[in-house]
Amino acid sequence: MNSIKFLYAAYIATWLIHAVYxxxxxxxxxxxxxxxxxxxx
Amino acid sequence: MSSxxxxxxxxxxxxxxxxxxxxxxxxxxxxxxxxxxxxxxxSFDPNAEESREIAGGLIWVAxxxxxxxxxxxxxxxxxxxxxxxxxxxxxxxxNSLFLAKALGNFVFVIILECVMTPLFVxxxxxxxxxxxxxxxxxxxxxxxxxxxNGTFFAAVSLRTRSREIMLPLLLFPISxxxxxxxxxxxxxxxxGDGNARFWIVLLLxxxxxxxxxxxxxxxxxxxxx
Amino acid sequence: xxxxxxxxxxxxxxxxxxxxYQALVVAPTExxxxxxxxxxxxxxxxxxxxxxxxxxxxxxxxxxxxxKNSKAxxxxxxxxxxxxxxxxxxxxxxxxxxxxxxxIWWTWDVRLTTTLVLWLIYVSYLVLRRFSDSxxxxxxxxxxAIFGALDVPLVYFSIWFFRTQHPQPVIGGGGSLDPRMxxxxxxxxxxxxxxxxxxxxxRYRLERLHREVEEAQALESLLGxxx
Numbered sequence: 001m002n003s004i005k006f007l008y009a010a011y012i013a014t015w016l017i018h019a020v021y022x023x024x025x026x027x028x029x030x031x032x033x034x035x036x037x038x039x040x041x
Numbered sequence: 042m043s044s045x046x047x048x049x050x051x052x053x054x055x056x057x058x059x060x061x062x063x064x065x066x067x068x069x070x071x072x073x074x075x076x077x078x079x080x081x082x083x084s085f086d087p088n089a090e091e092s093r094e095i096a097g098g099l100i101w102v103a104x105x106x107x108x109x110x111x112x113x114x115x116x117x118x119x120x121x122x123x124x125x126x127x128x129x130x131x132x133x134x135x136n137s138l139f140l141a142k143a144l145g146n147f148v149f150v151i152i153l154e155c156v157m158t159p160l161f162v163x164x165x166x167x168x169x170x171x172x173x174x175x176x177x178x179x180x181x182x183x184x185x186x187x188x189x190n191g192t193f194f195a196a197v198s199l200r201t202r203s204r205e206i207m208l209p210l211l212l213f214p215i216s217x218x219x220x221x222x223x224x225x226x227x228x229x230x231x232x233g234d235g236n237a238r239f240w241i242v243l244l245l246x247x248x249x250x251x252x253x254x255x256x257x258x259x260x261x262x263x264x265x266x
Numbered sequence: 267x268x269x270x271x272x273x274x275x276x277x278x279x280x281x282x283x284x285x286x287y288q289a290l291v292v293a294p295t296e297x298x299x300x301x302x303x304x305x306x307x308x309x310x311x312x313x314x315x316x317x318x319x320x321x322x323x324x325x326x327x328x329x330x331x332x333x334k335n336s337k338a339x340x341x342x343x344x345x346x347x348x349x350x351x352x353x354x355x356x357x358x359x360x361x362x363x364x365x366x367x368x369x370i371w372w373t374w375d376v377r378l379t380t381t382l383v384l385w386l387i388y389v390s391y392l393v394l395r396r397f398s399d400s401x402x403x404x405x406x407x408x409x410x411a412i413f414g415a416l417d418v419p420l421v422y423f424s425i426w427f428f429r430t431q432h433p434q435p436v437i438g439g440g441g442s443l444d445p446r447m448x449x450x451x452x453x454x455x456x457x458x459x460x461x462x463x464x465x466x467x468x469r470y471r472l473e474r475l476h477r478e479v480e481e482a483q484a485l486e487s488l489l490g491x492x493x
Binding site: 002003004006007009010011013014017018021022025028029032033035036039 | 286300301302304305308309312348351354355358359362363365366367465468469472475476478479482483486
């Protein structure tokens with residue numbers, strides 16, 4: 001039953017990595033949108 | 042119009058002559074190679090039976106480090122004197138320049154290997170139990186594998202920040218199959234256990250593939266700087 | 267095009283959730299490995315997606331080298347970065363699977379080692395893009411992608427031969443395959459492929475926006491900022 005921890009660890013690790021990456025994409029995107037707005041002024 | 046070969050030869054002899062006159066790089070590289078061998082001998086106890094088994098790997102890692110230090114200053118002189126710009130506008134084929142540089146590096150690294158190998162043999166009491174002559178193609182093909190890609194990536198790294206670290210960073214992943222082949226072949230020949238032929242053929246294939254790729258793409262790189 | 271993205275994103279999310287359900291609930295427990303085998307439903311589809319993305323990078327790099335199309339270059343950047351993410355997941359889930367099943371974290375087996383080398387090559391690709399200040403960085407990166415592509419078959423072949431000489435356990439394979447398992451696997455394969463394509467598309471649009479902003483900024487500094 002100890003091996004079930006590895007299963008959870010693998011699935012959680014997968015989604016953690018994806019979440020961090022998607023978060024960085026969102027952050028970069030909003031920063032660029034901000035810069036675009038300032039340039040349009 | 043001189044032939045590409047004569048341009049290659051001319052560039053090569055010029056480099057060798059310049060290097061020989063200053064001898065700075067050569068001397069410091071020789072000393073560096075000696076240091077590498079000694080550090081390895083301290084770290085991996087030469088008396089242990091295991092060390093003799095990994096001696097093949099140790100030698101090539103040492104050669105790899107020495108080669109990287111040598112490769113890093115491949116284009117330094119050209120960069121200092123804006124020679125590359127002259128090359129871009131000259132009708133000389135870029136391949137000639139690349140080949141000259143690669144051959145020059147090859148000669149240089151072979152000299153370093155010839156210095157380091159006897160030291161390894163002495164410190165590790167190495168005996169060759171297999172066909173010793175096979176070490177020659179392994180040495181030549183292996184060194185060329187490192188040098189041809191190393192010279193190419195040195196050119197790629199020219200306009201990058203942290204140029205010195207960029208070269209090994211690009212070179213090492215691509216060189217993995219070559220390094221594995223060199224190390225395995227050397228291990229097999231030293232231990233006299235099995236046939237190194239597959240690894241030598243793989244090294245040859247690697248050399249052919251990447252020499253072709255480097256010659257084909259060097260022009261693109263040169264004009265991209 | 268802009269309407270399409272949220273719809274496809276939603277579809278992908280649904281597929282992923284369905285895939286998760288299939289992987290954890292519907293698929294039967296494997297006989298020899300137990301529940302840990304379910305990592306397979308994430309490990310292999312991630313590998314497949316990563317390889318597809320790296321292949322996309324190769325094609326985009328070739329297109330860029332020949333036609334100097336900047337959209338191709340943006341796609342190259344996007345596919346490389348997202349590919350590295352998926353590849354990282356393969357390299358993380360592989361050892362997590364191997365440890366309870368085979369008792370070792372790592373083994374130099376063909377697939378895992380080739381994946382590692384691909385990861386190394388593409389990380390070096392990303393570092394080159396980050397550290398290269400030249401305007402011709404895309405060309406240099408494209409050439410690196412070609413060298414990487416030439417290297418991969420050699421890597422695979424050399425490790426394969428090495429392993430015939432020094433056999434060791436194989437990670438990521440084996441075990442029985444019940445039709446319900448195949449179904450769960452295929453669902454996750456589809457889900458992750460869509461997910462990979464979506465994230466790559468998002469990254470591609472980000473890259474294009476980034477270049478637009480850069481051009482606009484350059485133009486502004488050239489013309490002088492208005493008071």
